[in-house]
Amino acid sequence: MLSRPVVAAWTKQTLTDHFFKEAKKQGYVSRAAFKLIEIQKKHKVIKPGGKVLDLGCVPGAWLQVACQQLGPRDRGGLVLGVDIQEVSIPPKFCDDRVSVLQADARLLTPEVLQAYTTDGFDTVLSDMLHFTSGVNDVELSLELAGTAMNVATGHYYDLYGEAFEQQVGLFAAGTAMNVATGHYYDLYGEAFEQQLGFKHSGFLRPGGNLVMKVYEGSGTQEFTKLMQQYFTKVVRLRVEASRSMSREFYAIGLGRKAAKKK
Numbered sequence: 276m277l278s279r280p281v282v283a284a285w286t287k288q289t290l291t292d293h294f295f296k297e298a299k300k301q302g303y304v305s306r307a308a309f310k311l312i313e314i315q316k317k318h319k320v321i322k323p324g325g326k327v328l329d330l331g332c333v334p335g336a337w338l339q340v341a342c343q344q345l346g347p348r349d350r351g352g353l354v355l356g357v358d359i360q361e362v363s364i365p366p367k368f369c370d371d372r373v374s375v376l377q378a379d380a381r382l383l384t385p386e387v388l389q390a391y392t393t394d395g396f397d398t399v400l401s402d403m404l405h406f407t408s409g410v411n412d413v414e415l416s417l418e419l420a421g422t423a424m425n426v427a428t429g430h431y432y433d434l435y436g437e438a439f440e441q442q443v444g445l446f447a448a449g450t451a452m453n454v455a456t457g458h459y460y461d462l463y464g465e466a467f468e469q470q471l472g473f474k475h476s477g478f479l480r481p482g483g484n485l486v487m488k489v490y491e492g493s494g495t496q497e498f499t500k501l502m503q504q505y506f507t508k509v510v511r512l513r514v515e516a517s518r519s520m521s522r523e524f525y526a527i528g529l530g531r532k533a534a535k536k537k
């Protein structure tokens with residue numbers, strides 16, 4: 276829980292903030308709009324008439340910017356916003372090409388996404404952020420970026436390295452226990468069961484672009500390096516609308532490479 280003076284300082288800073296005022300003036304639901312506007316200006320991550328998946332979309336400023344970038348209605352395209360919180364579509368700048376879904380991005384299944392598009396997305400955006408703040412910020416941001424990376428490419432991002440290997444060992448032991456005794460050993464709860472149920476090669480089309488919010492810190496260099504396996508070009512961008520004290524940057528993968536044939 277943040278202390279009252281911290282909340283008061285944050286509120287004061289927000290109210291005097293240039294991007295906050297500008298968002299209000301132009302009709303964006305949050306200052307975050309200017310982050311995507313800058314990313315788009317520099318890297319053209321959204322194509323006119325393209326299909327965009329926006330993970331962690333509440334309150335919806337990126338939905339507004341993404342829909343604007345699709346161009347006129349007759350160009351087609353779609354924007355699907357997903358958030359773990361209740362989500363609604365901002366009326367300004369969004370037309371009927373925008374849909375939203377309340378869901379945990381870690382549990383998205385092919386069936387769910389295929390209800391919106393059967394041939395994948397041209398752009399996957401993730402501005403996802405955990406509600407907590409503190410020493411674990413970097414790790415938590417990498418976990419969420421890893422989720423976006425998995426949705427886009429199918430790559431399983433192993434944040435915990437060996438620890439995960441050990442868990443896999445436990446899983447195997449649990450399976451043996453089940454065979455021997457009938458006991459169902461549930462290491463990860465339902466979420467893991469669902470994850471095991473589907474392996475995929477990602478929902479980002481070849482040539483598509485991926486944008487992920489990441490906090491600078493231990494492990495982030497390795498993460499952006501890993502992205503090079505999947506993208507023709509990888510850039511790290513710190514945008515002007517990020518607050519000066521924030522360690523946030525955007526890891527951007529441009530031009531997904533075609534998946535290797537097995």
Ligand SMILES: C[S@@+](CC[C@H](N)C(=O)[O-])C[C@H]1O[C@@H](n2cnc3c(N)ncnc32)[C@H](O)[C@@H]1O
Binds near residue numbers: 334336358359379380
């Ligand atoms: C910084 S806000 C996104 C702002 C948004 N880009 C905009 O333009 O309005 C981060 C969002 O990530 C969402 N989020 C965090 N964890 C998530 C998860 N596992 N699945 C889906 N959304 C998540 C939060 O609920 C929150 O709304």
